[in-house]
Amino acid sequence: MVVANRLAVDSVTEPDGTQGWKLSPGGLVTALEPVMRSADGAWIGWPGSVDTHVEPFEHGGITMVPVSLDQTEVERYYEGFSNDTLWPLYHDVIAQPSYHREWWDSYVSVNRRFAERAAALASEGATVWVHDYQLQLVPGLLREQRPDLTIGFFNHIPFPAYGLYSQLPWRRQILTGLLGADVIGFQRTADAGNFARAVRRLFGYETRGSSIRVPLENTDERRPERSRTVVARAFPISIDSASFAELAARPDVVERARQIREDLGNPKTVLFGVDRLDYTKGIRHRLKAYAELLEDGRLDAADTTLIQVASPSRERVAAYMELRDEIEMTVGRINGDFGAIGSAPVHYLHHGYPREEMVALYLAADVMLVTALRDGMNLVAKEYVASRIDGDGVLILSEFAGASDDLRQSLLINPHDIQGVKEAIVTAVEMDPRERKRRMRALRRKVLENDVAKWSATFLEELARASHATASSSAPTRDGVELEEAGS
Template sequence: MRGTKKSTSPGQHDFVVVANRLPVDRVTGADGTPQWRRSPGGLVTALAPTMQSSGGAWVGWHGGVDEPLDEFDEGGIHQVPVPLSASELRLYYEGFSNATLWPLYHDVIVPPEFHRTWWVAYREVNARFARAAAATAAHGATVWVHDYQLQLVPRMLRDARPDLRIGFFNHIPFPPAELFAQLPWRARILEGLLGADLIGFQRASDTANFLTSVRRFLGVTARKGGVQVPGTSRVSRAETHPISIDAAHIAALAQDPDVRARAVQIRVEMGDPETVLLGVDRLDYTKGIRHRLKAYAELLDDGVVQVGQTGLIQIASPSREKVDSYQQLREEVEGTVGRINGEYDSFAATAVRYLHHSYPVEEMVALYLAADVMLVTPLRDGMNLVAKEYVMARGADGGGRLVLSEFAGAADQLRQAIIVSPHDIDGLKAAIMSGIEMAPPEAKRRMSSMRRTVESHDVNRWSREFLDSLMGNAPGTTEESSA
């Protein structure tokens, strides 16, 4: 499959993004032919203007297996597909990335698995991404590598192209040293990350965890966030750069008449209860869906809330469905929903409306507008952008209440939310009731404050501040000269 046209030859791009996935999805056009459409994610939205103005390139996997593709242009961005075999998808992605690193980095909610075959595949695929980036970047270019699937790429790229300015951003939490110590290849991961000039994290605690691990496992002490890379005169810096959303886009959708009409329709379809609770998550064990359902079921059992007056919508988007722990989670969640509805449903109303689908952003904003109380209660989360989207959707009219886990990165910024530990079921029940019973003036004050925070710290500011910091740290800078 080809793109719209061939771009300039590799090695001519001054700005290169490297991520596990390309910023485009393959879709079927009206005439039945395969086409590419820009992905809706915030990262794409934030970086697209910079890439389009600079003739940037994006290196990533296109989503198919055993299917090499030529480079192509789409949406003003040069696309550089990195092929993966079915075996590599299983070992590198489903295995090491999502059954080793993901649970380890999320506080071992599910025990991580350590297999040398997975590590070998992870190393080989990272090398392939690094080679593609090296062949794409112009001399002295800026390369921005993203997320836990590609932690070895910065060092590999540095070895191949020392002329490059390299940034890395970790979108998920970075674990405490006591947990990171379990990883047999911990030193290799740290050395891989230190190939970057700047390493960005969501929370200050993540940055501190990384620097502690560098000191403990590499024997290198950081000074003001700068790490003197062993064996070189180069300094790699670790900084906190919390990611955000396209706030203006969400706010505009919240004012769209069609979206607002859909929000009214959603409430009618729910039986028009007095209070609509909403949870929106990927179906992932880190998201705390089981804890949330348990708290809601106990509120029903206590008689504090009644079906018909209160209803819960739980969106659980499909996620990593080939991984055993995710299959088990789906069975548990759907079983719990079935038990709650079987016990509390009436002919007129449903206790839990459970939807195992993904939805376009317009439908998500309609759901936000329909919800009186948003439940964002992950057990561990790097940021959680759903919380910020809800604030932007509801903040204009001052409606809505946000119940937010203290273990989500968003809690550092959205301090006016009802902050809760999802492990404390009684506390979670109390937080839900606080949201239901909160007086409108108090809710408006809190939501307006959070909206101002999100508006002033949107995804464009996030990318701009990271890149500005990266550009201020040229390749080969020593600690003394960068101080």
């Protein structure tokens, strides 16, 4: 069973006007769909629209179990606590988090509803895999109700250092929720280390390597036989790299890439950035670096073009509305200062694209810019590499993205260092073709070997080991502190 904020399907309107469902295109769904089908699995999640009350249904061999959210819950649990409290806090407080008790109450209530749904549906001894920061209380709540289950949790975003995490008024309750899992997965080793340090500081539990000893309730925590072991370590997520390579080989996609360059006037160099419109992605930083290179004369707007795709994101949150205004003003200023009739140095596109179009853009781009200020992984970097079946192209990658741990043959940058970003762009533009191909070969080898199927298999293998270890010992009882109200 998978428990995630969103269902694995999206609602669609059929040609005859009836409502139907299609599998979501995300990497998580791609990774888990074969496993879920073979295991006769269930996927619990929110359908994505307010007050949508739908009974469980079958789709593609998977039981979909919708959880309804009303307007207040969307505002408080999702837009509020998840995306205006946890998201900025977990991304190094790039934007200031907001702490509101009513948001927390809604977060607890919704997490409890997800946990109750899973507890009611899971068969005896089932494996339940909970996903992401919106549902951090579910493992603990689920363990209270169903100690027979094997529970995994994967955090798709960073986990902050204790100095930042300690600001959260409900810091102990979140940790207790997560420690209900048998295996807790993070994108980077540093994230797992941050989590373990928070557990030591707040609870004093023993941690050794990737293991955390969690005492059972009402027992002497010094007695290891009266505790359970939680594994917390890195499982870096990846993509369905083979599908991107297959798309990149399709004649229509190759032709579309050629057409994109032609539509741009066949510039010497195409720079490309694609992100959700989010303050963590460093879009402002790359625009500033590019503008300065044009101003310095180190790049010529006549033969250099930057395509920036910024897909809409959380448009009801104030910080995102302000970010969009700032980026669009910056783009207008660059084009006004350096553009000419019939050509613009920046092509800014504020909407999403289907995967085929994205692969065509990857093929058309000479240089990929990933300037995230903080990112759990950044799968765009891996998508670009997987799509470059021609072995060409240069990836400029922030060292603050999880992908930088694996993709060492990219040009690694500190996005806060604008001068360093500028130098990396010039290096990429002027790089010898043989060096470009050498680096891309190494990057592609890494991405193709470590795809999303390997990620899910590795996590589930760890979870199976945890299940076996739990079965060999006494079944755990109710674990953790109550989710009482805290903070101001």
